Amino acid sequence: MTSEDKPKEFASLDDAIDWQTHSYFSRILNKQSFWVFIAAAIACLALAIVTDTFATPQNLFNVTRNFAFVAIVALGMTVVIISGGIDLSVGSTLCLSAMVLAILMNAGNPLWLSALAAIASALLVGLVNGLLIAYLRIPPFVVTLGMLSLARSAAMVLSNNKMVFQFGPDEKLLFWLGGGSSFGIAHPVIALVLLALLTGFMLKWTRWGTHVFAIGSNERAAGLTGINVLGLKVSVYMCSAFFAGVAGVLEAGWLGGVTTNLGQSMELSVIAASVIGGANLMGGAGTVFGSVVGAALIEVIRNSLILLGISTFWQGAFVGSFIILAVAFDRLRALRDESR
């Protein structure tokens, strides 16, 4: 019997209702994203000491830019996972978006129009995913697995499976958007920060965000309160597709060319980033900060293997172990709570 089991004595009911169970400090210590952040920070610190190549401005610039694409897509994935779903089609959606952009710009269209069309094509993918999952009640795993194949096939058909590397009159602007930098920070990283703030705001401060957490925890209960569960699900998959679409436009600008294998098996890194950052695959939990830190950790590991001269084939082993570890910690915590 610990002291926590004893009912506390309160002077009045008001004191009992106002009493805080957790201090802000202990709440932070309970967050998986905090510990992943510490792990990433320690890894960075160790690398900075061990190698003289890690902490150079050029390498840090590269590392942040490299993980920005995965992290942007992970923002949308985190929303989907919080709602209790999964989206396996993000890599293909990213490819479709980049390809629509490339083909339109190649034909001489301006960047803004092509980018709008690219993101619209991604949103269409999300809409179809959402409608099938919400209204036909097909499991998200099945729908988005099918879409993984479908969207990439669409990109192949559109481009006749050719690489596009000429982007018409707005080519320089596109390369600046995806590959350039301002104030020494790569543009994809700036986009990531802005989109992460937006997503964090939406999840924490809007009714939509609260409802996403609600359906991920208890869909029936959410429905009984009058929340439009079906519409909400469609919006969640469109949100995920939107981030994949934006990442596709940025990545096309960075790479300077689009092929149909762009974003292949990216969904795995994206899901890994979300899960390592504390998103619960059973739904109901996940944070924006966590998914960004998760994506950063994966990239720091990859980078460190290169800098330390270890074969990059080991990256998959590290990422895989981290996913299992993250979920295992979650299970252990749940078991501890049950036995309490």
Added chain:
Amino acid sequence: MSVLRLEWISKHFGAIQALEEVSLSLEPGEVLGLMGDNGAGKSTLVKIIAGNYRPSDGRIYIGDVQKDFHHPIEARESGIEIVYQDLALCDNLTAATNVFLGRELTRSFGPFRVMDFGSMNAAAAKLFKELKSETRPKDLVRDMSGGQRQAVAIARTRLASAKIVLMDEPTAAISVRQVAEVLNLIRELKHQQIAVILISHRMPDVFAVADRITVLRRGRKVADKPVSETTPEEVTGLITGAIQAA
């Protein structure tokens, strides 16, 4: 004047007669214990009141207005709230957020409407205080006791300013100490002139809070009498059929 009146309610599903000419009335601030064995028609009756089913025959009056519910939302708009057996809470959200789920308070923040957590926490704290429950608005439902969860579910109905609260087996799966807490919550509802229909198998709980007991057997009402004029033994007999009617 009665807050709810059922007249000759019948319901059949194909050839199965689930309810047969059941009449019932409920006064404001009255706690009615609805008892009966499994399959006696309790849940069918509750689903009719809640708007999940339409009766095959008979009339429902809320106050003195006749109602014909096609959807649970219409029943809710008439002041009928249900506390489900599993409580239908989201345990990853705070108590206050659960109370306000689906009808959140918002305030302007530039061009946006943002969640007004301050007002919701304050309003939820007030509701918990009215219910005399030690439930903290900012705690996650996951970390709460069974009694506190009940308080959250009941606070939801208070927020809707319900006139009638239907409670389905609220004391079925919780500890003895928490049962006492839940019975106190029911007394608080009664104190605030809210009518409660308590569906329960637990004889001591029903006798502790109910003013009147209605017993259903095979779709028919076999007894409807004040608690003071009956005994647990008689009610048991009525439920099993050892006593035909009272």
